[in-house]
Amino acid sequence: MNFFEHQAAARRNASWLVLLFALAVAGIVIAVDLAVWLVFASADPVPGETGAMLVFTSLLTLGVIGLGSLYRIATLRGGGESVALQMGGVAVPEHSSDFHLRRLRNVVEEIAIASGVPMPKLYVLEHEAAINAFAAGYAPSDAVVAVTRGALERLNRDELQGVIAHEFSHVLNGDMRLNIRLMGVLFGILMLAIIGRKVLELGRGRDKNAGAILIAALIAMIVGYIGLFFGRLIKAGVSRSRERLADASAVQFTRQTTGLAGALKKIGGIDEGSKLSHRGDAEEISHMLFGDGVGLRSWFATHPPLLERIRVLEPGFTSDQLARLRLQWHALPPNGLDEDVQMGFAGARTMPSLPPSATEQTVTPAGVVAQVAQPGADDYRAADVIAAHLPEELRALAAQRDRVVPLLLALLLDTQPVVADKQGDEIAARMGKTAAVEARTLQQDAVGSLHPVLRLPLASLAFPVLRRRPRPELDVFLDTVNAMVYADGNVSLFEYCLARLLTVHVRESLDPSRYARFGRRKLSGVHREVTTLLTVVAQCGNTDAETARQAFLAGMLRVLPDQPLSYVPRTDGVLALDDVWVPLDALEPLAKEALVEGITATISHDRRINVAEAELLRTICSVLHCPLPPLLGQQ
Template identity: 80%
Template structure:
């Protein structure tokens, strides 16, 4: 199953979730009505009065459930960060002396680069000795990855990498969006149990006249646990299959099974296991965790059995082997850092070289589409090279609150000095002369000659720090970014798309729930927007009009082979894309797959793609929420 198929499946799961929620609500309403009917039948009420009361109890029950879900959804508007804070997470500093945290950051950075998504914010559950982790958010732009202190201390680098790759699978495939919505929806069907329990707690020891209220509260609590039953069934049904897929994706990504299998063995073998100490909160997010955080079994288990997960990675593994490991680790608990030293991870490693900035490679549209959000072994190798070649000075600037804005603005400067002067004036007018001078200094000193394969990863690493800025400052930043793009209408497609990508990521991080949706539009509904995008890409990459026409037709034949859509150069160039992005981003997942193939066919119509063109392709795909790994393949 590729990214687009997984997205389509996730959209169907969202519809299935609505149906299951409706069944659960109906079950609760019927139980409440049955209790009310029994009370009134014994009270010799008239038929009309009983019917009125049943209508009233139905409406009240629906109101409680609906308001409960709306309330919980509202509390989750902050996205992944709100979940991490609820669980007691502590933000990982961008710089620090804790080697466990530095190792975590390095692993996540490499996987983020290989995946083609913004670097997520990192949290540690400091008081949790268990081995566990989760990813939370509505989209990659607001994603957080949280790990327990136990995972940091017990897992070696390979094992930690396997766990993080598993969580990135949830980020890439849209699982996070469904997971966070599931929390809000299920809270509503638990409301009666919560209300009943609170009333019982408050009513103990009070006047006997309150007996009727307490009986009603007891009934509400008992009936509410029907909601708990359905809630656990829904979570289990949605979660188990996706956990298996995430395990498989992690293995594909990290090139080996031993890391992920080792992490699962340690969950089963160390005393702390994977169960979290905050059981109430863990129950609510149990479907989001890497390992079973609660201990539910059978129908209610949110994860496949532990040994079954290990056997999928190592077919010969048995319960007896897990028992032997458990006895061994009970006497001598494992230390991830000590194992790293034994495996040789502490020494300096010579990074593989980057290809020449002018190198070209062969690509095929279908192969590129298959790579979207599906990084493999080669992608991780390329990510290693990219991460290692980002200059240390730039990496430090990307993690500092005061320097991140000038750094990102510096990436947007044009190659023409006259345009650069005007762009500097736009920065000065909005953010001050100091920011403008610093952005220009960084551009001249570092960014103008930066290898084209390093620009997007650098922006990705800077994003977690950027989104910490106050909202008014981010609004000014976005205004400045767009002013730089529109300075005189002469701007490269890459600069334009990078500015667009920054705008998309910042807006989604500010209002994550607002942008959390699956597209539903068909290709036939956005014919003109597709033609505009492919025409702009073609004329941007080909100075010769005939070559641009051939490139455009190569793309159109891929996406709309039966349509007569002649090539028309857009006189305003990249600015013609302003009205095309939203309709294109609203395409249904499988339609986006065809569109990515068409864009690839347009850029690589001659069978060769330069590094700069590959990064342009990645930028366009990221803007359309189709994250693409680095395309630093073999030379053509």
């Protein structure tokens, strides 16, 4: 199953979740009505009074459930960060003397670069000795990855990489969006149990005349546990199959099973396992966790059995072997950093050079589609090389709150001095002359000579720091970015798309729940937008009109083969794309698959693609939420 099929499955799961939620609500309403009917039937009420009371209690029950869900969804509007903070997470600083945290950041940075998504914010559950982790958020732009202190201390680098790759598969495949919505929805069907329990706690030892209220509270709590039953059943049904897929994706990513298998063995072998100490909160996010954080079994288990997960990775592994490891680690608990030293990770490694800017690769549209959000071992190695070649000076700037904005503006400055001067005037008018001078200096001294393959990764690493800026400053930043695009008609397609990508990521991080939607539009409804995008891409990549027309036709045949294929060059260039992004991003997943094929066919109509063209393709795909690994043609 590729990325687009995963997205389509996630959308179907969302619809299935609505149906299961409706059935759970119906079961709770029926149970409440039955309890009310038994009470009123025994009281010999006035004819018709029981029916009116049943209608009232049904509406009241629906109101309590609905308001509970809406309240919980509202508390989760902040996205992944609100979940991490609820669990007691502590943000990982950009600069830390704690080697465990530096190793975690390095691993996550490499995987973010390899997968083509923005660097997520990192949190550590400092008081959790168990081995566990989760990814939370509505979209990659507001994603948070949290790991327990136990995972940092017990896992070696390979194992930590396997766990993080598992969590990134949830980021890439749309699982996070479903997970966080599941938290909000299920809270509503637990409301009766919560209300009943609270009333009973407050009513103990109070006025004896409150007996009727306490009996009603007891009934509400008992009936509410029907909601708990359905909630656990829904989470288990939604989660188990996706955990198997995430394990498989992590293996595909790292191209080795020992890391992920080793992490699972340590969960089974150490005393703390994967169960979190804050069980109440762990229950709510159990479907998000890497390992079983609560201990539910059978129908209610959110994860496949541990031994089953290990055997998928190592078919010959037995329960006796796990028991021996348990005895070994009980006497001497594992230490991840010591294992790293033994495995040779602590020493310096020789890194190969980056490919020359003029390097060309042979690619096919179907091959690029297969790589979308499906990074492999070659992509991870490429990310390792990219991370090693990013200048330390620029990486340091990307981690500084007061320098990250000028750095990103420098990435957008045109190489032509006349255009850059006009863009500098736009920066000065909105952010002050100092910011304009700093951005221009960075562009001339370091950013302008940056290898093309390093520009998007640098922006990705800077993004978590950027989104911590106050909202008014981010609004000014976005206004400045767009003004730079319109400063002159001579704007390259890459600069335009990078500006658009920054705008998309910042807007989504400011209001993540607003943009958390699965697309539903068909290609037939965006004919004009597809034509415009492929026309502009063909124009920008080909100076000869006939070659551009052929590139355009190659793409259109992939996307809309049954439509009239007329090529009409756009006089407004890249600015013609302003109106296409929102409709195209709203396409259903399988329609996006065809669109990515068409864009690839247009950019590489000669079946070859250079580094600059590859980065353009990656940028366009990122704007459309179809992240590409750093190097094409690797799989």
